[in-house]
Amino acid sequence: MTEGALVETLAAHDFFAGLSPDSLASLAAIAEKVEMEPHKMIFEEGGHADAAYAIVDGSVALEMNMAHRAHHIVQTLHRGEMLGWGWLFPPHRWAFSALALDATQLIRFEAGQMRSLWDEDCAFGYEMMKRFAHVMTDRLAATRLQLVDFYADRY
Amino acid sequence: MQTVTSPDVIDQMTPVPFRVRSVREELSHTFTLELEPPDGEFEFLPGQFTMVYAFGIGEVPISISSSSADRSTILQTIRRTGAVTHALGQLKSGDYVGIRGPYGTPWPMDEIKGRDLLIIGGGIGLAPLRPAIYHALENRKDYERVVVLYGTRTPNEILFAEELANWGARTDCTTMITVDAADRGWNGAVGVVTRLIGRVGFDATNTTALVCGPEIMMTVTAERLMEGHSMAPENIYITMERNMKCAIGVCGHCQFGGKFICTDGAVFPYPEVGELFEVKGV
Numbered sequence: 351m352t353e354g355a356l357v358e359t360l361a362a363h364d365f366f367a368g369l370s371p372d373s374l375a376s377l378a379a380i381a382e383k384v385e386m387e388p389h390k391m392i393f394e395e396g397g398h399a400d401a402a403y404a405i406v407d408g409s410v411a412l413e414m415n416m417a418h419r420a421h422h423i424v425q426t427l428h429r430g431e432m433l434g435w436g437w438l439f440p441p442h443r444w445a446f447s448a449l450a451l452d453a454t455q456l457i458r459f460e461a462g463q464m465r466s467l468w469d470e471d472c473a474f475g476y477e478m479m480k481r482f483a484h485v486m487t488d489r490l491a492a493t494r495l496q497l498v499d500f501y502a503d504r505y
Numbered sequence: 506m507q508t509v510t511s512p513d514v515i516d517q518m519t520p521v522p523f524r525v526r527s528v529r530e531e532l533s534h535t536f537t538l539e540l541e542p543p544d545g546e547f548e549f550l551p552g553q554f555t556m557v558y559a560f561g562i563g564e565v566p567i568s569i570s571s572s573s574a575d576r577s578t579i580l581q582t583i584r585r586t587g588a589v590t591h592a593l594g595q596l597k598s599g600d601y602v603g604i605r606g607p608y609g610t611p612w613p614m615d616e617i618k619g620r621d622l623l624i625i626g627g628g629i630g631l632a633p634l635r636p637a638i639y640h641a642l643e644n645r646k647d648y649e650r651v652v653v654l655y656g657t658r659t660p661n662e663i664l665f666a667e668e669l670a671n672w673g674a675r676t677d678c679t680t681m682i683t684v685d686a687a688d689r690g691w692n693g694a695v696g697v698v699t700r701l702i703g704r705v706g707f708d709a710t711n712t713t714a715l716v717c718g719p720e721i722m723m724t725v726t727a728e729r730l731m732e733g734h735s736m737a738p739e740n741i742y743i744t745m746e747r748n749m750k751c752a753i754g755v756c757g758h759c760q761f762g763g764k765f766i767c768t769d770g771a772v773f774p775y776p777e778v779g780e781l782f783e784v785k786g787v
Contacts (some may be wrong), residue, residue, distance in 0.1 A: 412695075428704055429695070500685065
């Protein structure tokens, strides 16, 4: 995929919507398109978190491996969502495994380059951090609802 | 003025015996009674409920889960949670239950003709929505897009799984299911039902949402529709549940703020009850 095509793909992705052409071009310069076949692992729980991923198409399951229950799916992510933030903070480990549920298209950003991009342009980095914070709070809220047993008896 | 001893009230408080035609186990704690009215016909509107009496045990309010177009029988889908529902769950074909009703306000199926329908159910909350789904699909030309979103705890707790699959297979009905937790045997979505809302895409100005589930699920869903998708509160309808006793607005057991769930609801436009969700202890 050319850099121009990557810019177009990023501009159409919900997470990157509204970013300036310069910002999109900066991101496209460190991005690559990745195609995953169904039921292929994207990354493994506990592994080195070396990339950020944007889901362009398809679905991804986030899994936890527990002693009594292997491959426990805690959430699925879909087109227009970001996958993983373990790369953002030390020790840069994945908290979950990520499995492509169907044919999945991703945009992959190498983690070190992504962090450098943000450090070099703090305004852009702040904008990106705000967007990631929104993703995190949204998923935290969803997790809280799962914890309170959202579908318990009606009242 | 109605009093508890007036003939009207006494008449409305008298259950009519309905014969149990069949009992279907839906889930581990949930079953559906198929009931025959004594005179062969029973008229109701989608969203209405009846008071179901297990003779000698007690009475509970249960939403009707069948199509209002079929008047020869009614379906009532029930979760075993207490003495009455456990007794109802012991019934066999040929037994009898007492029925009063139908009661309560219906889903506004006539008022929302020509609009897109976003039907969102959680857990057993799909049961009161099923007559609305049947109505929309039986009168498909009366509505634009029909979307059914359903969330439950696990893949083993999907109510009406076969029908959800059938609705999803139709070209004129979008159906999405999500569960709270699963393993690799499940190939669908995992996460709370509100996460499906953003995935379907809809025109908030021409969409009416019908929502049923536990109160926290309805509150969070309504908030997501209003704040995340700019849906007007008056385009959101929910159905409430309380410990109804008389079902005719006399006893006050089901009072919710200034409303009686049994007669002012159970289906409400969200603005009529939304603020009460934020009041502790109501």
